[in-house]
Amino acid sequence: MTAWDRFLFTFFNAEVAARTWRDVASGVGVSVFAGLAVVVTGIGVGALLAGLRSFGFRLANAPILVFVDVFRALPPLAIILVVFFGLPNVGVTLPSLVVLWLSLSLILAAFAEEVFWAGITSVPQGQWLAARSTGLSFLGALIHVVFPQAFRLAIPPLTNRTISITKNLALGSAIGVDEILGRASSELSLTFNATPLTIGAACYVLLFIPLIAISRRLERRTSWGGR
Amino acid sequence: MEAICDEFFNIPIMVRVLPMILAGLKETLLLCAILIPIGLISGVGAMLLATSSRRVLRWPAMAFIDLFRAFPPLVLIIFVYAGVPFLGYEIPALAAVAIAFFCNSASYYGEIYRAGMKMVPPGQADAARSTGLTAAQTFLFVTFPQGVHNVLPDLISNTVELVKLTTLASVVSAPELLHEADLARSLTYNTSPLILASLIYLVVLWPVVRLMARLEHRLS
Numbered sequence: 494m495t496a497w498d499r500f501l502f503t504f505f506n507a508e509v510a511a512r513t514w515r516d517v518a519s520g521v522g523v524s525v526f527a528g529l530a531v532v533v534t535g536i537g538v539g540a541l542l543a544g545l546r547s548f549g550f551r552l553a554n555a556p557i558l559v560f561v562d563v564f565r566a567l568p569p570l571a572i573i574l575v576v577f578f579g580l581p582n583v584g585v586t587l588p589s590l591v592v593l594w595l596s597l598s599l600i601l602a603a604f605a606e607e608v609f610w611a612g613i614t615s616v617p618q619g620q621w622l623a624a625r626s627t628g629l630s631f632l633g634a635l636i637h638v639v640f641p642q643a644f645r646l647a648i649p650p651l652t653n654r655t656i657s658i659t660k661n662l663a664l665g666s667a668i669g670v671d672e673i674l675g676r677a678s679s680e681l682s683l684t685f686n687a688t689p690l691t692i693g694a695a696c697y698v699l700l701f702i703p704l705i706a707i708s709r710r711l712e713r714r715t716s717w718g719g720r
Numbered sequence: 721m722e723a724i725c726d727e728f729f730n731i732p733i734m735v736r737v738l739p740m741i742l743a744g745l746k747e748t749l750l751l752c753a754i755l756i757p758i759g760l761i762s763g764v765g766a767m768l769l770a771t772s773s774r775r776v777l778r779w780p781a782m783a784f785i786d787l788f789r790a791f792p793p794l795v796l797i798i799f800v801y802a803g804v805p806f807l808g809y810e811i812p813a814l815a816a817v818a819i820a821f822f823c824n825s826a827s828y829y830g831e832i833y834r835a836g837m838k839m840v841p842p843g844q845a846d847a848a849r850s851t852g853l854t855a856a857q858t859f860l861f862v863t864f865p866q867g868v869h870n871v872l873p874d875l876i877s878n879t880v881e882l883v884k885l886t887t888l889a890s891v892v893s894a895p896e897l898l899h900e901a902d903l904a905r906s907l908t909y910n911t912s913p914l915i916l917a918s919l920i921y922l923v924v925l926w927p928v929v930r931l932m933a934r935l936e937h938r939l940s
């Protein structure tokens with residue numbers, strides 16, 4: 494067998510692919526479901542925290558700042574392992590999929606808060622004043638005038654962050670979540686062939702390539718704005 | 721409350737596993753010392769190819785960058801580490817991690833450099849060339865420093881992400897900080913070693929995260 498044949502046999506084995514693709518692809522549902530849940534929760538919580546921070550309550554802001562900094566500084570895998578192995582020993586047992594969702598949502602919330610907050614602070618002060626002078630309350634001005642502008646500024650950096658954080662869904666395989674990589678790894682040990690890994694990698698790449706393309710378009714549109 | 725302290729902040733256990741954790745920290749520092757330069761340098765290469773005026777260079781480079789930005793790093797590491805041995809070659813965990821990180825960070829850093837270079841006005845290069853600098857000198861002394869300056873916060877932020885990603889090496893049993901902490905956890909049946917490791921990451925990375933937040937606000 495030549496080296497090339499061996500490469501094809503190992504990574505692109507049609508016979509192994511035919512046997513395993515269904516099982517690997519069935520992890521796609523879990524990954525997509527968990528990914529959507531993480532995106533909705535993370536961005537939602539991040540927006541709420543940024544909104545809360547703009548009220549300027551010192552008692553609320555200190556914990557928000559600490560939360561944001563800690564979850565931006567800690568490696569995702571460290572957070573996942575602490576939650577997964579720590580909580581059962583103090584009497585809280587969560588399914589591994591919930592641990593994955595919770596950990597990644599908190600991380601995305603921390604990054605999203607920072608991005609939204611940067612957006613809110615870069616909306617000119619006159620916008621606040623004009624909104625308040627029409628009779629809107631502080632909350633009204635925030636929701637109807639300032640936040641929509643902040644959100645538009647936040648979209649490009651938020652898209653990039655969201656992509657890189659949702660790619661961490663693969664870490665679920667380390668705590669036994671039945672997502673794409675987890676299934677591909679178990680098929681790998683059953684078939685003694687790397688083709689299931691190729692299929693798993695292809696599934697992930699196919700899921701994320703469209704998002705990368707979207708982030709490129711967003712970036713191009715904002716750079717036209719004369720930065 | 722006491723149960724929580726016992727489980728997460730057990731000082732005697734932390735003291736007992738400290739030597740293991742420090743050995744792991746040493747390995748993590750070594751990983752960073754290898755992976756950060758690989759990323760910073762290969763990123764320049766990826767950027768040069770991706771901004772080339774020749775299509776035969778630019779298109780494959782852009783495809784490489786987009787492919788590996790879409791590739792979850794852990795999938796890449798496992799793919800290299802678990803896949804290559806089936807070809808009949810032994811591959812050390814460190815080499816697998818280095819190959820995976822090369823692909824991942826060349827594309828991430830490359831994309832950041834590219835964004836920075838795009839913001840440098842074309843007149844800068846024209847003016848530099850007209851003073852008699854060669855194309856290479858123009859890049860090295862005029863346009864590249866400005867491009868880097870434009871995206872400094874992103875470069876720092878990506879480096880923080882890279883340091884955090886070194887924890888993925890634990891999945892292929894590289895004896896880095898998180899791997900040793902998790903081993904200590906399974907030996908002591910207690911989460912405190914993981915908390916200790918997290919505190920180390922926090923002490924090192926928190927100042928950088930603060931700096932980043934300040935740089936980002938100053939820019940906007």
